[in-house]
Amino acid sequence: MPEETKEKNTIAELQAKLRELEVQIAELQAERRRLQQQIAEMRAMEEVMPPTSQTELQQTLRRMFARFARFLQAQRCMLMLHDPVNDKLVIQEPLVGFSDDEKEELKKLEEIDGEFNSVFKERRMLILNSLVGCDSPDMHLLQRIGVKSVLAVPMVWERRDEDQQVIERRTIGVLAFFDKRGNGSFVDEDKRIVEVLARQAAAVIAGAQLIIQVIERKQELERAFQSMLAGVIIVNMKGRIQLINQVALNAFCDGETDGVGKNYDEVVKHDAVRELIGKAIEELSELTAEIELEKPEERIFRAQTAVVKDEAGNPTGIIAVFTDITEIRRLEQMKTHFVAAVSHELRTPLTSIKGFIATLLDDTEGYFDHKTRYEFYQIIDQECDRLRRLIDDLLNLSRIERGLALQPNWQVVDVVSVIKRVLTAQQAYTDKHELKMDIPEELPPIVADEDKLDEILTNLVNNAIKYSPDGGEVVVRVVREDNTLLFSVKDQGIGIPKEKLSMIFERFSRIDTRETRAAGGTGLGLYLVKHLVEAHDGVIWAESEGIGKGSTFFFRLPIFPNRAREEGYIFTEVEKYLH
Template identity: 35%
Template sequence: MKQDIPAVKQPVRSKILVVDDEPRIRDACRMVLSEQGFEVALAADGNEGVQMIQQEHFDVILVDLMMPVLSGFEVLSHVREAHPDTVVIVITGYATLEHSINAMKRGAFDFIPKPFTPDQLRAVVAKAIKYNRALQDIADTNSRLRTMVNRLTDGVMATDRDRRIVLANPAFLHLIGYHGESVLGRLIDEIHVSDQVREMIGQTLTMPSDEFTEPTEEIACSDDSGERIVRAKCAPFRGRDGSTIGTITVLNDITALKEFDRIRSDFVSMVCHEVRSPMNSMMMQIKVLLDGLAGELTDKQREILGRVSEKMSGLTTMVSELLDLSRLESGLIANEKSAVKMNEILREQVSFHAENGRRKNITIELRQPESLPPVLANQRNMEEVITNLVTNAIKYSPENTTVTVTATVENEYVRLSVQDQGYGIGADDLKRIFDRFYRVNDQNTRTIVGTGLGLAIVKSIVEAHHGSIKVSSTPGSGSTFTVLLPLVSI
């Protein structure tokens, strides 16, 4: 059975208009440019050219400057008003510097003096077509970006260095309760926006070029729909030389999440109170017994109470970690992020945990370049990530082994890895290693105390920083945890 072959879509031919009162020039231009595959239209004077421009769009217009009734300069003004993206080439027999400068000031792209050769015409038109296509690509990209930003449910606003608004999507205007005329080109102080947002923008604009901080605020506001809580973040937008040329502010409506977090926090707080109080009381009573204040204990009794005390301590740690994890996963902790230098954090963490390693004759090696580009992060969170990974590596490794901490740059990320020579993780356990409360349970790890929340906390922190974490492991040969954190984008 014969199948229909779909027609190949042919590229759209560029349309060129030649406006000149000399028939010889018009005909020569049409002949040369038609041979190049362009669609060429002709106008015998300025009036006819303006009429054609009003009826359709041309990619390139060649216009003679000196024509009766309507000059090329007047035609150029009509083009700039009706089709600002059209590229205009001036044809002139009076190719003086003054004429050229005037034409450029009024928006001409280039000029070609009479008489000109076919090669000169082809060259100047080819350059104009290339420029026109670049403008179209920019316009298409801007259109796509504008459509994408306008469809976002989060509010987005961009300002220039003078605090004038260059972009504000409908979600942003809705979140600040603004429903008036267009805000584009207006100063941020001229529209109804909170003082916190104004201060964040001012702080961001005056930020030194060698710093990168993302101010964050939670703002309470009200409108016809009632009370609302908005999280605002502001970041500098920088040019090629690193100087700040504007700001980008993002608003998230977190009202429902805050209410959910309040309910959950109340519940967790109640549970923590109800659990911690009796646990602390029991821990104190056990300590009294272990200290012999209630009478002498046998070795067996002391052993049993020691185990109970250890388990109670583990439960206390689990309650604290569960509370930390619930806060992290809610995404509502407004941790202010800044440009964090991972070199310093890694050195400090490796030095801090070296003593824990020495207790098991485990050496901690740090491999990193002298300087790493900064990542946009919360420093305390980064310390918590490294602490959890290094502590786990020590805990799940036998004596006389090495833990290696490595930092490198990989594309647009800082790549951190913690490699041990420990017991390793089986394939089935690897699938669930980041689940809450999940712990590998085998003959090597059965006696190791833990809550199963540490890696879940690490994963939540890394993902909150738009990074990723993965693990590779072979039983008996150790494990490697790898974290990718995005670099500061300036």
């Protein structure tokens, strides 16, 4: 072959190789541009503000994993996060490329100790371009839903110091991709990319979880702070409010909706509170005071201040806590009245007993005839009964205050005979009142404590007499309603203000009017009656149209209380009356 021909062939070969190299260079440049675009997108995702809620995290992960799948040309993507409480991997949304039925099937992976658990525990990558012949149960499950290949990587979160040295490393889950598009295989380049993606996803998830935990904890503390029964105001050393809750705003700030960032002088309208806060800041001392409010209603607060300090012990402000003690003061006042009333109630029968006994003892010459002496003895007997009832009330109060139940002595009780006995006994104390009963003929017996039922009715009838100073009718009615008896005691007395009806069964409670003060009493009767009724599984309430219009007290008792049944009592003579 001539030299010229050889040279031409060589040039042609070189030109062909050059064209081949040009194609390869173009392909490499295209791949370089693709990788640069991927790097730019990943960096852009890193610069996105971290999610601050579970919803935002889900949205961020959905966008991120869709890009991840596109980078790797994978058809599906799955996230499993470690649950430290149950020490297992848990499937998490988003699951890219799976149907709802397939997602339900994937949930079963949580209970399988297979390859994904090994990836997590051993921090190793898993790459399987064919699942045929795999013995692992989790791979069998993936095959059932049509998965052909797997690339899984542990998600390792790292925390670094200022010198970028790793000071904490924690595996938080597993990121898995399935089925390369075009029936392709996962290759080494995919492994390098997926390692970067997993680190990025771990950083986003761990950072978001930390932020979400902090936000949720802050919101939880804020809810607790705002739901406190006490008012709280925290101010810094310059007098600016750092925190204030709704109780304090409502009580001391006259309609202000938010005082944070403002000076307490501008927000707090109550003079005594302003003075207390100002003094606490000036003196940096713990102070206590009682704050009384007159509007919109009378209330009393116990105020306490304390100094707020930083970690170094330097004062940064003060905290003032306002506890509503209105009810405590009311109870203290009621107790004071109660002690005075009990002293009076004890002294009155004792004075009568002492007087009549002294009179009888002085009658050495038999001046009083038998009839007169008998009347004296009757009065002494009645006053002794009055003392006994008062002492019984005090003993019952003591039991209730100690948390001890009033235990009924269950027996079959003839309601009619108890009512007749109570009315007869109470009629002896008054000639201004007419005591009546309105009871149907067919009234079943009930299971109850006869003495306690007697005490309930005696208290209510006695109250009806006591608070009807001008006399009138007192009517006791009983009607059957299903398997209960409804009792009522109605009088024509001084009545009860409607706004006080809910208070009259409280301990030491008495309606404070001229008429009630004249009637006397300890304020214990209705409180004890309520507990006696409730000991029978019953309920009690009162009705009145107001002052001067009389009152009606109702209480309902079951014919056979569940409490008696639970204690094992059987009364066949009562059972037959139940519907």
